[in-house]
Amino acid sequence: MNAAPEFFRKNIPASWLNPRTGFTAAVLAILALVPLYAAVTGDPFALTLFTRMLILAIAAVSLNLIMGYGGMVSFGHAAYLGIGGYAVGILWKEGFTSGFVQWPVAIAVSALFALVIGALSLRTRGVYFIMITLAFAQMVYYVAQGLDRYGGDDGLTIGNRSSFAGILDIDNNTLFYYLCFALLLGSVYLVSRIVNSRFGLVIQGGRSNERRMRAIGFPTFRYKLVCFVIAGALCGLAGALLANHTNFISPALMYWTRSGDLMVMVILGGLGSLFGPVIGAVTYLLLEEALSRVTEYSGLIIGPALLLVAIYLRGGIEGLFAGARRD
Amino acid sequence: MLYFIEQCLNGVQLGMLLFLLAAGLTLIFGIMDLVNLAHGSLYMLGAYFAATFAGMTGSFVFGAILALIATAAAGMVLEVIAIRPLYGRSHLDHVLGTFGLLLFFNELVRLIWGPAGMTLSLPSEMLSAVQIVPGIYYPIYRLVIILVTLAVAALLYILVMRTRLGMLIRAGASNREMVGALGVNIKLLYTLVFGLGATLAGFAGLMQAPILTVQIGMGENILILAFVVIVIGGIGSIRGAFVASIIVGLIDTLGRAFLPDLLHAVLSTNAALTLAPALSSMSIYMLMAAVLVIRPEGLFPAASK
Amino acid sequence: MTEPLLRVEGLTKRFGGVVAADAVALELARGEFHAVIGPNGAGKTTLIGLLAGEIPPHAGSIRFDGSDITRLRVDRRSRLGIARSFQITSLFSDFSALDNVALAVQAHCGHSFRFWKDARRDAVLREPARAALADVGLGARAQIRVDRLSHGEHRQLEIAIALATRPRLLLLDEPMAGLGPEESARMVGMLRKLKGAITVLLIEHDMETVFALADRVTVLVYGRVIASGDPAAIRTDPAVREAYLGEQEARAHD
Numbered sequence: 052m053n054a055a056p057e058f059f060r061k062n063i064p065a066s067w068l069n070p071r072t073g074f075t076a077a078v079l080a081i082l083a084l085v086p087l088y089a090a091v092t093g094d095p096f097a098l099t100l101f102t103r104m105l106i107l108a109i110a111a112v113s114l115n116l117i118m119g120y121g122g123m124v125s126f127g128h129a130a131y132l133g134i135g136g137y138a139v140g141i142l143w144k145e146g147f148t149s150g151f152v153q154w155p156v157a158i159a160v161s162a163l164f165a166l167v168i169g170a171l172s173l174r175t176r177g178v179y180f181i182m183i184t185l186a187f188a189q190m191v192y193y194v195a196q197g198l199d200r201y202g203g204d205d206g207l208t209i210g211n212r213s214s215f216a217g218i219l220d221i222d223n224n225t226l227f228y229y230l231c232f233a234l235l236l237g238s239v240y241l242v243s244r245i246v247n248s249r250f251g252l253v254i255q256g257g258r259s260n261e262r263r264m265r266a267i268g269f270p271t272f273r274y275k276l277v278c279f280v281i282a283g284a285l286c287g288l289a290g291a292l293l294a295n296h297t298n299f300i301s302p303a304l305m306y307w308t309r310s311g312d313l314m315v316m317v318i319l320g321g322l323g324s325l326f327g328p329v330i331g332a333v334t335y336l337l338l339e340e341a342l343s344r345v346t347e348y349s350g351l352i353i354g355p356a357l358l359l360v361a362i363y364l365r366g367g368i369e370g371l372f373a374g375a376r377r378d
Numbered sequence: 379m380l381y382f383i384e385q386c387l388n389g390v391q392l393g394m395l396l397f398l399l400a401a402g403l404t405l406i407f408g409i410m411d412l413v414n415l416a417h418g419s420l421y422m423l424g425a426y427f428a429a430t431f432a433g434m435t436g437s438f439v440f441g442a443i444l445a446l447i448a449t450a451a452a453g454m455v456l457e458v459i460a461i462r463p464l465y466g467r468s469h470l471d472h473v474l475g476t477f478g479l480l481l482f483f484n485e486l487v488r489l490i491w492g493p494a495g496m497t498l499s500l501p502s503e504m505l506s507a508v509q510i511v512p513g514i515y516y517p518i519y520r521l522v523i524i525l526v527t528l529a530v531a532a533l534l535y536i537l538v539m540r541t542r543l544g545m546l547i548r549a550g551a552s553n554r555e556m557v558g559a560l561g562v563n564i565k566l567l568y569t570l571v572f573g574l575g576a577t578l579a580g581f582a583g584l585m586q587a588p589i590l591t592v593q594i595g596m597g598e599n600i601l602i603l604a605f606v607v608i609v610i611g612g613i614g615s616i617r618g619a620f621v622a623s624i625i626v627g628l629i630d631t632l633g634r635a636f637l638p639d640l641l642h643a644v645l646s647t648n649a650a651l652t653l654a655p656a657l658s659s660m661s662i663y664m665l666m667a668a669v670l671v672i673r674p675e676g677l678f679p680a681a682s683k
Numbered sequence: 684m685t686e687p688l689l690r691v692e693g694l695t696k697r698f699g700g701v702v703a704a705d706a707v708a709l710e711l712a713r714g715e716f717h718a719v720i721g722p723n724g725a726g727k728t729t730l731i732g733l734l735a736g737e738i739p740p741h742a743g744s745i746r747f748d749g750s751d752i753t754r755l756r757v758d759r760r761s762r763l764g765i766a767r768s769f770q771i772t773s774l775f776s777d778f779s780a781l782d783n784v785a786l787a788v789q790a791h792c793g794h795s796f797r798f799w800k801d802a803r804r805d806a807v808l809r810e811p812a813r814a815a816l817a818d819v820g821l822g823a824r825a826q827i828r829v830d831r832l833s834h835g836e837h838r839q840l841e842i843a844i845a846l847a848t849r850p851r852l853l854l855l856d857e858p859m860a861g862l863g864p865e866e867s868a869r870m871v872g873m874l875r876k877l878k879g880a881i882t883v884l885l886i887e888h889d890m891e892t893v894f895a896l897a898d899r900v901t902v903l904v905y906g907r908v909i910a911s912g913d914p915a916a917i918r919t920d921p922a923v924r925e926a927y928l929g930e931q932e933a934r935a936h937d
Binding site for chain 1: 407413415460463464467469470471472473474475477478479480481482483484485486488489598602605606608609613654656657659660663666667670671674
């Protein structure tokens with residue numbers, strides 16, 4: 052007697068069993084098996100590529116929190132990748148090689164920048180907000196360029212990855228991969244709890260109808276600011292991971308076109324869905340990788356493709372499954 | 379003191395170039411409600427066209443004229459093919475779409491002209507200094523930039539304030555549907571406005587080419603400055619763009635010129651050396667931050683829809 | 684002599700050359716049902732905007748329960764107990780009716796810096812929301828997404844949301860706009876239930892409703908108060924007839 056199917060039918064909500072969930076589960080399964088593939092084929096490149104995907108997916112998840120759920124279209128999110136990365140790099144250069152110091156500092160400094168930039172930018176909305184977040188991110192870029200001690204425009208090679216006092220040896224690429232994977236899943240779970248909490252509903256309500264939110268008594272500014280800070284902090288963590296992954300940081304990390312890349316990932320994956328940014332990140336980076344193998348001028352294809360997506364696709368890739376779920 | 383005046387003139391010159399870009403951006407946003415990240419690409423095309431045509435004809439002026447025509451044409455073709463489907467969409471769609479265009483143009487330029495960039499040379503007399511006021515010398519070409527762009531600004535003012543097209547532009551900026559309901563050919567109007575913005579951008583690009591740069595991605599950096607100008611000046615307002623351009627141009631130039639010395643006077647050499655380049659590039663962002671705190675809608679917000 | 688719940692003095696607002704509110708003066712006693720009428724463009728919605736805090740006045744003052752609230756922001760006024768409904772429906776269209784009302788409940792339930800617990804399973808929020816929906820007759824439609832509700836249901840929802848914030852003063856901006864006869868009757872029934880329980884400022888075009896429900900009526904023309912008093916007096920006031928009612932009666936007799 053096989054009780055297993057019965058068990059599944061009773062305990063998993065029917066709403067979970069649809070093409071979208073299946074697709075997401077497939078993507079996650081593939082991601083989980085990448086190191087196995089790399090070990091079997093002896094090809095480390097796949098591991099490198101997919102580690103980068105995981106890290107940028109975390110950044111995309113953080114952007115989706117403010118953009119997809121909160122409606123705050125920040126065109127300067129890559130700045131926090133840079134700030135987190137530079138925190139790790141600068142601390143390493145000054146002799147603080149422990150991850151227990153570097154990573155919390157990366158998160159804290161990113162949160163602080165997000166607090167200041169958010170406090171100023173959130174006074175505006177719409178296209179002003181887009182331009183202002185863009186400008187502030189570019190400002191951070193220029194500041195980084197001016198930091199001669201830490202490589203200036205050429206960047207800084209980070210000799211060692213963060214050390215965790217022997218508890219975790221992230222020099223091992225496979226271990227690092229699974230750490231990033233775990234952090235990605237953790238980020239998605241964190242976002243899922245946030246967006247359905249009281250706080251999350253205020254954020255989503257603000258996206259849906261800010262005027263109404265104020266009319267019923269919500270001081271929306273402070274909630275948006277806190278959301279902005281959380282997203283910045285999470286992206287700072289991604290920055291710390293990125294610095295460890297490439298053992299290198301440079302201002303190029305936060306050039307404004309990188310912010311554009313992050314936005315594309317979030318939009319492709321479907322705004323305001325939990326796993327959308329993950330799918331978007333994986334898709335975009337795979338596309339980029341595949342195209343660069345075919346042609347030297349991948350921009351000639353990606354550019355118009357983005358334009359077509361903007362014109363024709365509502366709801367992004369996830370939206371393809373969800374139908375008219377979200378506009 | 380002389381150095382100060384020279385830097386002020388440089389600041390005005392930068393401001394005028396910014397104005398050309400910002401005016402186009404703010405017009406396109408004010409009338410078509412379109413965020414255009416590819417505006418910098420038109421700036422870049424203007425420079426590349428000018429360098430190419432000047433090389434072919436052997437004359438800077440001919441090259442410039444041909445480049446203007448080419449950029450205007452490119453702008454209008456772009457509008458019809460790629461920009462029209464974006465009207466009425468959310469700003470996020472605009473950002474995504476025009477970002478794609480930006481990537482496309484960078485790659486296209488790299489394909490056609492190669493990755494190395496180009497140079498555009500002037501007849502040597504243009505670069506020599508002339509005495510504008512007893513004791514103060516300034517390069518002729520930079521003066522030309524200031525005067526020519528001032529003339530363009532004046533023409534733009536006349537166009538917007540005194541002609542029928544300008545009236546349609548102003549009406550469209552405050553009430554799009556009405557203008558359409560009045561039977562005006564909105565599509566044509568939009569194409570013309572976009573073409574005008576493209577021409578202004580291309581003009582800025584070719585004017586600065588001899589003294590600054592002709593390379594891939596040159597549009598991005600100045601585009602951000604143009605955004606800052608628009609935020610400070612108020613979206614949709616050409617007057618605001620003009621005032622803000624001059625302010626931003628002056629602050630950026632003077633900041634880079636004098637802030638390092640100021641810092642040296644106040645801080646230790648090491649600290650000043652580390653901070654100076656970073657802080658001087660930050661000056662306009664601090665200005666923008668200040669404006670945001672005091673007047674989030676900008677200095678001259680145009681009538682809201 | 685009890686202090687009126689709402690006292691408005693000399694409230695003035697100009698938009699360019701247009702005077703939308705011209706030294707408006709108004710008083711609402713506690714529990715009063717006060718209607719504001721006037722021809723289109725008289726500045727009635729502007730008045731609501733001024734009272735709600737969306738529009739800053741050029742001159743004048745607004746006192747609510749004895750305190751000066753003239754400079755207070757919209758959300759602060761809501762938390763003080765002033766709720767409003769919108770003339771042009773303004774809802775959270777991609778959420779369910781229940782979500783809409785629950786958000787209003789949440790706004791008056793302490794701060795919302797709670798990041799973990801699922802707010803849709805929070806009885807403290809959901810129960811009062813269900814009750815408010817039932818009160819306006821939308822109990823059965825709680826789970827339906829707002830963009831799938833009818834216009835009449837939208838108008839009912841507007842009221843439910845306003846009521847869910849447990850206001851002391853309710854500003855209703857043409858709640859019956861666009862409603863058919865059946866829906867209008869239902870709305871009137873609902874408004875009648877509010878009479879005496881909450882202080883209400885109602886802007887409405889439907890004269891029957893106004894005269895049936897209101898304790899006092901104010902007439903606004905081109906931003907100016909031309910008459911204010913009990914319904915019978917207003918009906919017979921010659922200035923009012925000329926400016927407003929007269930036109931309607933003349934048309935009715937054609």
